[in-house]
Amino acid sequence: MRHLLAKLPKVDKVLQEDSIQKWQHKLDTSYIKETIQNEIDQIRQGILEGELTDESIANYDCILENINKSLENRVASSLKPVINATGTVLHTNLGRALLSQEVINSIIELGPSYSNLEYDLEAGKRGSRYVHLKDVLKQITGAEDALVVNNNAAAVLLMLSALTDGKEVLISRGELVEIGGAFRIPEVITRGGAILHEVGATNKTHLKDYAEGINEETGALLRVHTSNYHLVGFTEKVDDRELVDLAHENGLLALNDLGSGLFLDMQRFGLPYEPTVQEAIDAGFDVVTFSGDKLLGGPQAGIIVGKKALLDKMRSHPLTRALRTDKVTLMALEVTMRQYLNPELALEKIPVLQMISQSREELDQKARELSDRIQTIGKQWSVEVIVGESQIGGGSFPGATLPTSLVQIAHHSISAAQIEMYLRSLAKPIIARVHQDAVQFDVRTLRNDDIDQIVEALVEIE
């Protein structure tokens, strides 16, 4: 043990190595020293605890290589691109919606430049960051006014805080949704300073339940779209228009959290009916909130549309400043929203819509290309193209799936679990599905050169 310890290098000696010196232009010397020290300490610890006994452990070149790896990790971003081969379009853990090329181009132009973010170019004085998206959102949704905040959770919180503080908010027991990450509608209502007043039953809520619940303390009727779960069987919910009319007849606000906002009907792509933002505005809701990065396929944002007087109230609420979006988000959202001005263009350009609307032929062709190329790698692989199902994800279209093509691979001597782990450990990780003892790639979510990269990764496996 002692002779191993004696072989461990001194920090200053390692620091002088050319391969270490080259990090000087990216890392301060103190970070480099600390990394070297940590690496050597770890080995010393291992030796003292009797875990590391092999001679090679003190090999100078090995130690140097490990230190270089640690330094590289220190410089490289922890947040990095991955290949999504799961087929789940709005994979929450993998960053939800991808941005379109047009959005990227606009960010590249805006990033290193000043902008008219809060400057009125016509008047030559201070303007508002909220004007840029207003007109396009009004045009698409038919609403009087529009406002954008950090995400839809923030939009709901702001809506309730600004409009229903101290009042009762009536909501159906069937709509007390948990969105995930501890975001539950009942708690948001309470946080916003309102009093939660549940009506109806979990499976059935009638108009008379709302009507009977209304009292002097009531401020609003709230509809929360149950975007992430499905009630089936003996169920009933009140029609949007009836709910809105009841609210207005009683001088109350009709509010709607739509969750995953949708501008285009997706039924023609084989998905079930989901209400669109335009329908919610048409039904007469005073304020409607939805996400920018679920089905709309833009950046993370919360979009609020509705009556101007109410949105003005929200704009002047102190929370608005705390929940505001930054210029990169606003730019990305504006470009995405403008793509909706031509729905056919939106389907072609916005990655989320493009992935959902891919035809069976396109999917099959992509799967054949991938499978053919894996086949040419060698006999160690067995490959087949099979029919499968993709989920939409992001808590939207619960239970619904789209038929897809899967490339299913198995190796003659390496388990699917090991292959999956290897793919996950790459510089650009590949996230695949594992089914029984096969790895599956759902081609629906594969982009541009993903196929090349998957093939390159598999070639490395003997």
Ligand SMILES: *Cc1c(COP(=O)(O)O)cnc(C)c1O
């Ligand atoms: C997703 C969702 C939210 C939260 O939206 P984020 O953009 O994720 O903050 C709120 N309400 C409903 C009904 C949702 O589906």
